[in-house]
Amino acid sequence: MIRKPIYIQGAGSISAQKTWDKTFLEDKFIKHSGNRWLCQEPDYSEWIDSRAIRRMSRVLQQCNVAAQLAMKECHLECPEAIIVGTAMGCLEDTWSFLSKMVHHQEEMLSPTAFIHSTHNTMASHLALHFKSFGHNCTFVHRNISFENALTDAILLLEEGEVSKVLVGGADEVTDISFDILSQLGQIRQVESVNSVPIPTNVSGWIAGEGASFFVLGNEQTTASYARLTEVGVYSGFDIEEIKQLAGKLLATIIPGKTIILAGHNGDASEDKITDEVLSKGNGQAPIFKYKTLCGEYGTSSSFALWMAAHMLKNQIRPTNSGFKLVENSDLDTVIIYHQTSQIHHSFILVERC
């Protein structure tokens, strides 16, 4: 129930695929091995001042460049609002400060890592970088952080006080967090070799990361990718209730004109739920498991939105090896479905414009 037309006017992404230079759309998908997939990154020094880079963690560099990519596409120099979703925040700096604090028994600490450890570092860094004095917010609610950020952006654009919003999702995987997730048994223990698609029916998932940013605005331009028509987030419901809610949304599928980007992460018990919810679509639309390309992370739906935007604009569809043109240019709608741990279920609907 988005009450004003909202278009994706620019999109930038740094992910485990070569999204930053868009060769991802042309070439074969990059096949990663191991259970921790790092981003394919550009030479950041071409984008960020070299003195500034030294003080920036990887996720901050990713945010900066993904945001620049999105803004460049629509010739935007200063967004009127900046909204970021991040499930885990600036982990590298958090662990850095925490480790030093424990090792040095609360003495001889420097402020740098602490300053950069706060969750709002990304959004405030972008505000400083683009000199954006407007609304600035950071959502940190697990796997719906990016969806919350989109909701805030939608509200702003509906309220009509701004016309262009920079919104993104970003998370990083670090040595310490990977180790912790492994110890918790959440990471897949068997080696996944060259895994697109990820082998399923095992326990655990593959850790991913990335930053994807979008300029959303009320105006449709020739450069616009697609129209954002729904962001539905459902939390705390039992599976039967979720199936009912999903059923209503999936009932809008027009066969042959819709593709679902689904958040299966390869963990058998998680994927069982994802399948069950999507079964309410009665197989009316092909399902592509987008995390086979980017790995699992809280804000991975932002990567899926980047994909959806390009699929609709370029009329392409993902296969197991790479993108192919859609026959008769018949792709009208992409539905993104993302859930983990069965608490929060989100649907993002994007339509051709």
Add this chain to the structure above:
Amino acid sequence: MSASVVITGTGIISALGMNGAETLDAFKHHRSGIQPIQYLKTRHKDVFPCGEVKASNDDLAQLTGLSPNLSRSIYLSYHAAREALSHLHVSRLSGLRVGFISASTVGGMDRTEQYFMSSLVDPKSGDVRDTRHHDCGKPTDFVFRQLGLKGFVSTISTACSSSANAMMMASRLLQSDRLDVVIAGGVDALTQFTLNGFNTLMIVDQKQCEPLDRDRRGLNLGEGAAYVVLMRKESAEELDLSAICHLSGYANTNDTFHQTALSEQGNGPFTAMTNALKKAALQPGDISYINMHGTGTQNNDLAEGNAIRRLFHPDYPPLSSTKSFTGHTLAASGGIEGVLSALAIQNGIIYPNYTFQEPVDSLEIRPETKIRTDKAVHHVLSNSFGFGGNCTSLIFSAS
């Protein structure tokens, strides 16, 4: 004209007390909650006084009826949220679209610290499951489920303005008719991480802090949680609930100056206050009381003071920083001060500074030094400014 959003319930836990009544009592008796550290394990125990909630985790577990060994943020958040909802049984919410929006900067960092400390001594001794409490969304999810809610849940983290933004987001979701009732506010427990972090910035006072004073030395950290129950005016009428006040104005801006400092002229704070007044369709002269962000640091009080001077000179309303009683509760501060603002309107109270000697040289600003009950409080401006330039101002108005 957008729908009027009212506050029907409040909940608060801080160094001043376990609920609203105890909090007001502390102000009536001019009792600061800032004391030597009693509960946090830290080597700075005897160096920095803090505004701790006067209860151990075991006490809090018992008080809330929750299981032991949760993160401190969960106990604080649940306790305050339950008080906020005490006027409205969850069964009365059935059929309504309910949301819970909390705010946090540390989440369950206390449990992560435990894990790091034990695994440093012996890599095999730490319990890695402690880290399951780490993320900011964890306490929110826990409380959301514990309250028996389903629907919309979110956590905001914009440093010290976090819970002000939670209330603002709540109001916008209500005005756009996406939700019917929202419990909004925030929580932060005191942790080693934050105490040491702020200490590296050399802005923590070793004595009771003195916000707005010429000789201020820095801030005292605190902890706590506070929530308000928000709904559209019509919903409150349908539920037969009386409004404590309404949230009439809000604005979120970025100062865009520095990661940890505000611009000297307070550009972000000035715009936040100006836009919040505009949103509420009020003039500066309409404000009965300003609950300042007033951390007690050199930088904040000068920047905020300059912004207030730019907007209010020469007719300043009564103002004060209640952080001199609660300490700076970070993500919870906007919630705590929002609840204090609502209680100010409800009870006709203007809060004082705990102490005040001399004004800042370039500013005329003199905070109240004694609690005032001599005038009706119609509109309260509450400021929350944070690292990263995040500035949010809220306006609470009598209904």
